[in-house]
Amino acid sequence: xxxxxxxxxxxxxxxxxxxxxxxxxxxxxxxxxxxxxxxxxxxxxxxxxxxxxxxxxxxxxxxxxxxxxxxxxxxxxxxxxxxxxxxxxxxxxxxxxxxxxxxxxxxxxxxxxxxxxxxxxxxxxxxxxxxxxxxxxxxxxxxxxxxxxxxxxxxxxxxxxxxxxxxxxxxxxxxxxxxxxxxxxxxxxxxxxxxxxxxxxxxxxxxxxxxxxxxxxxxxxxxxx
Ligand code: CTP
Ligand code: CA
Numbered sequence: 001x002x003x004x005x006x007x008x009x010x011x012x013x014x015x016x017x018x019x020x021x022x023x024x025x026x027x028x029x030x031x032x033x034x035x036x037x038x039x040x041x042x043x044x045x046x047x048x049x050x051x052x053x054x055x056x057x058x059x060x061x062x063x064x065x066x067x068x069x070x071x072x073x074x075x076x077x078x079x080x081x082x083x084x085x086x087x088x089x090x091x092x093x094x095x096x097x098x099x100x101x102x103x104x105x106x107x108x109x110x111x112x113x114x115x116x117x118x119x120x121x122x123x124x125x126x127x128x129x130x131x132x133x134x135x136x137x138x139x140x141x142x143x144x145x146x147x148x149x150x151x152x153x154x155x156x157x158x159x160x161x162x163x164x165x166x167x168x169x170x171x172x173x174x175x176x177x178x179x180x181x182x183x184x185x186x187x188x189x190x191x192x193x194x195x196x197x198x199x200x201x202x203x204x205x206x207x208x209x210x211x212x213x214x215x216x217x218x219x220x221x222x223x224x225x
Contacts, residue, residue: 004071008052009219014091015053016143017045018098018132020060022078026124027109034099037185038062040149041097043211045070048093051215056088060098078104078129085132086139093145093218096133104129137168145221147214150174150194160194170221171195173214193217 005011019041023031038059045057046067055070058081066072073084078100085094103126113122133148148169150160153176160174173191177184190204202213 003069004049005054006049006052006069008050009223010048010215011052013053013093013222014088015045015048015055015218016085016088016091016094016136017041017048017055017057018059018081018085018096018100019045019057020062021099022060022081022101022129023076024078024101024104024129025076025108026105027111027113029112032101032103032105032124033060034101035184036060036062036099038064039187040189040207040210041095042067043207044095044097044214047208047211047215048095048218051219053093056091058084058088058098078132082130082132082135085136089136089139089143090141091143092222093147094136094143095147095214095218096136097149098132099151100129100132102129103127131167133169134167142168145170145218147171147173147218149191151177153178157192157194157199160192161199164194164196171217173210 020038021033021036023033025031045055049055049069057070058073075081075084106125106127137146146169150163150172152159156174156176160172164172172194174194175191189207189210191202193200
């Protein structure tokens with residue numbers, strides 16, 4: 001039994017962090033998903049735990065190790081992630097880092113879909129997944145601080161600010177995930193911190209350093225009355 005929550009400036013504070021992708025099944029052997037290593041979300045959960053927070057990390061399928069001192073809830077689908085997040089409320093802070101699949105397959109096949117020689121390939125009908133960040137941002141038990149990410153390939157600041165408004169978040173960390181940046185799957189990140197009262201460009205740094213800097217901001221905001 002690992003120890004959750006410890007001493008430090010965030011002692012007694014509850015944090016929810018989502019991380020990794022979600023997998024949306026097509027049939028028992030196939031799924032659709034977003035690209036996500038889970039590195040940034042797991043690093044944020046670890047950084048909050050190091051400051052003494054009681055952290056619940058809700059993660060989709062990843063290959064990296066569980067962070068130390070964190071309660072880990074493993075899920076596969078976006079609807080499972082939403083249910084796990086709502087079960088973990090109330091909390092002081094929620095940080096949504098997961099790359100949630102925007103759509104799931106409308107009706108999952110119970111058996112493996114077989115190739116049928118001479119027939120057209122199957123079509124997938126999709127249904128929209130719940131927006132977990134938006135749900136939490138507008139929830140009756142909304143955490144005092146709600147933070148999201150915005151992975152963009154163009155118009156990073158504009159798209160990030162629009163997400164801040166739409167989802168009822170206090171901050172959005174927006175990053176450019178165009179293939180040429182090499183950010184997806186890598187160990188480094190360059191984000192813009194978009195808040196209600198302005199935008200801050202953080203220099204490129206390791207995902208662990210982004211996590212530390214965000215945890216320090218969370219500590220500062222939660223300690224201000
Ligand atoms: N998010 C979420 N639930 C979803 C989709 C996104 O909680 N169903 C969260 C992500 O974890 C992230 C933020 O919302 O913190 C922004 O995700 P993103 O995919 O960039 O935004 P979308 O609103 O899905 O817009 P789009 O993909 O069309 O750019
Ligand atoms: Ca999306």
